[in-house]
Amino acid sequence: xxxxxxxxxxxxxxxxxxxxxxxxxxxxxxxxxxxxxxxxxxxxxxxxxxxxxxxxxxxxxxxxxxxxxxxxxxxxxxxxxxxxxxxxxxxxxxxxxxxxxxxxxxxxxxxxxxxxxxxxxxxxxxxxxxxxxxxxxxxxxxxxxxxxxxxxxxxxxxxxxxxxxxxxxxxxxxxxxxxxxxxxxxxxxxxxxx
Numbered sequence: 064x065x066x067x068x069x070x071x072x073x074x075x076x077x078x079x080x081x082x083x084x085x086x087x088x089x090x091x092x093x094x095x096x097x098x099x100x101x102x103x104x105x106x107x108x109x110x111x112x113x114x115x116x117x118x119x120x121x122x123x124x125x126x127x128x129x130x131x132x133x134x135x136x137x138x139x140x141x142x143x144x145x146x147x148x149x150x151x152x153x154x155x156x157x158x159x160x161x162x163x164x165x166x167x168x169x170x171x172x173x174x175x176x177x178x179x180x181x182x183x184x185x186x187x188x189x190x191x192x193x194x195x196x197x198x199x200x201x202x203x204x205x206x207x208x209x210x211x212x213x214x215x216x217x218x219x220x221x222x223x224x225x226x227x228x229x230x231x232x233x234x235x236x237x238x239x240x241x242x243x244x245x246x247x248x249x250x251x252x253x254x255x256x257x
Contacts, residue, residue, distance in 0.1 A: 070122040071237060077115025078234040082227050084108025089223030094212035150229065158222040163189040165214035173206050184211065 068076075087104035120139060127135040167185035170176065184207060187195055193215045199208035 070118040070125070073118045074115050074122060075234060075237050077111045077113065077118065078230055078237065080111030081108055081115060082111075082230045082234065084111055085223050085227040085230065089220045089227065092216045092219040092223065094209070094216055096216075150226075153229075154222055154226055157225050158218055159189055159192070161218035161221045162193060162215060165217045166211050169210035169214040170207055173210060176207075188214070 084104050084107035087107065088101060091100050091104060120136070123139050124132055124135055163185045166188045167181050170181040170184050171178075180203070184199070184203060188211050193211075195202075196208060196211045196215060199211055
C-alpha cells in the first residue's frame with residue numbers, strides 16, 4: 064500500500080492514525096478500562112508511528128542535494144530529538160500538574176476528611192507518579208483510592224488530548240512538505256537504470 068502512494072500521503076496517514084490512537088486511548092482512560100481496548104488503540108497508534116516515522120526522513124532527504132544529505136540528515140535527527148525532549152517535558156508537566164490538581168479536587172469531595180488530607184494525598188500521588196494509588200486503600204481508605212484512580216484517569220485523558228493537539232499541528236505542517244515520489248517509482252528507476 065505505502066509503495067504506491069507518495070511519501071507525503073503516507074506521512075499524513077501515519078500522523079492521522081497516531082491522532083486517532085491517542086484520542087482513543089484518552090477517551091478510554093478510566094479505572095475500569097479494558098486492557099484489550101487500550102491495546103487496540105495502541106496498535107492503531109503504533110501503525111501510525113510506523114507509517115509516519117519511516118517516510119519522514121526519506122521525504123525530507125529527497126529534496127536535499129546528495130552532497131548535503133549528511134548535514135540534512137543530522138539536522139533532521141537533531142530536530143526530531145529536540146522535539147521528543149520538549150514533548151516529553153511539556154506532556155510530563157501537564158500530567159503531573161493535572162494529577163495533583165485532579166487528585167486534590169476528587170479527594171476534597173469526600174466528606175469527613177480534614178482539609179490538609181486532600182493536599183497531602185495529592186502531593187503523595189504526584190510525587191510517586193500514581194504508583195501509590197493501589198496502597199491508598201490501606202493507607203486512607205477505599206473512597207480515597209477510588210478518588211485517586213479517577214483523578215489519574217482524568218489526568219491521562221487531558222494529557223492525551225494535549226498530545227493529540229501537538230500531533231494535529233504536525234499533521235498541519237505536512238502541507239509544507241514536498242510530495243516526494245512513491246517507492247514504486249524508485250523501483251522503476253532502478254529497473255530502467257539496470
